[in-house]
Amino acid sequence: MAKAYSRRRGPCAKTAERRQRILDAALQVFAAHGYRAGSMREVARVADMSLSNLMHHFKTKDDLLLALLERRDADSPGQRTGTNDLVADILAQARWNQTMPELIALYSVLSAESLTDGHPGRDYFIERFTTVRRGFEEEFAKLHDAGRLRPGVDPHMVAGSITALWDGIQLQWLLQPDQIDVVAYLQAFLDLVTQPADSALVRVIPEN
C-alpha cells in the first residue's frame, strides 16, 4: 500500500496534480473575466506558478479552455438518484448545480461567448448541445412509451425545451440567487409535460 501510495506521488502524479491546479485556477479566472479577457498570466498567478511553467502544461489559452470544458463534463457525471426516474434525476442534478455557482457561471459565460468570432469553444458547445438534446430525447421517449408523457407532448421538443429552460433559468438564478429557484422551475416544467402513472383516470370528453 505504501508503495502504491508513493507511486502515485511520482512524476506522473505530480504532472496530473499540476494540471488540476492550473485548471482550478483557470476556472476561477475564466468565470470571473470570461475566456477572452482572462489571461494566461492571471491563471499562472492564481495557480501560484510561473507563466512558462503553466505553458509547459498548456501551450495556449485555447488548450487550457478545452481541457477545462472536458474536465467539467468528467466532473459532472450526472447526479443520478439510482431510481431510474428521469424527473428525479433532473431535479437531483439541478440541486447539485446549485452548490457549484462558479462552475455554472463559467458554463453560462463560455457558452454565450462561444458565439463570438472564432471562439475556440464553439465546436465544443455545438457538440455538447447536440449530445445533451439527444440524451434527453431518448429518456423522454422512454417516458412516452411508458405512457408517462402527456398526450401530444413530443420527446424531441421536450428535450430541446428543458435544455434551454435549464440554461436560461440558471442565468437568471446566477444574477438573482435570492429570487430564482431553479429546481422549482424545472419541477413546474416537468409537471407540465408528464402525467402520473394512474393518469388513465384523466380523459377527454369528446364533443357531441
Place this chain on the structure above:
Amino acid sequence: MAKAYSRRRGPCAKTAERRQRILDAALQVFAAHGYRAGSMREVARVADMSLSNLMHHFKTKDDLLLALLERRDADSPGQRTGTNDLVADILAQARWNQTMPELIALYSVLSAESLTDGHPGRDYFIERFTTVRRGFEEEFAKLHDAGRLRPGVDPHMVAGSITALWDGIQLQWLLQPDQIDVVAYLQAFLDLVTQPADSALVRVIPEN
C-alpha cells in the same frame, strides 16, 4: 418642409447621427468579440472616425455599452400584432428576432458576460429580467383570469419559464440555426400552458 429638413441637419442632428453610427459600430464589435474583448479603438475603426472623436460622444466603454443596451430596448418596442393576443404577440416577436441574429447574439453574449466580476451591464440585466418577468406575469395573469391557462398553471412560474426558455433556445439557435426553430419551441411551450377558449369540453373524470 425644406426648412424643417435643414433644421434636422443642424449640429444636434449631426450629433445624433454620429451617436447612431457609433452605436451601430459598437453592436458589430461587441457581438463579434464580447464587451470585454471589444475595444474602443476597434469601435472607432468600424465607425470610421478617430478614437478621440468617438470619446467625445462616449467617454468610456461602459457609457457606450449602456447606451447600446438602452437603444436595444428602444428599438424593440415589442412586435405586437395588435390582436391583444399574448400568444400571437410572443410568436411575432420571436419571428422578428430571427431577422436580427446579430442583435440577439449581442444580447446573449452580454447577458452571460454580465455575470463576470464588475461587469458594467450587470445591473441592467438584473433590472431587465425583473421587468420582463413582471410584464409576462401580468399578461399571463390576464389569461388565467380569462380561463385560458391550464388548471394548476401559475402565471408567476410561466413568466420566468418563458423568459428562460426563450433565452436558452435562442442561444441554441444562434449556434445551430439550421437545427433549431425558436418559434416552434415557444409555440410548443405555450400550447402546454394554455388551453383553448372552449376548453370547458375537457374535463377530469373524478375517481370513484
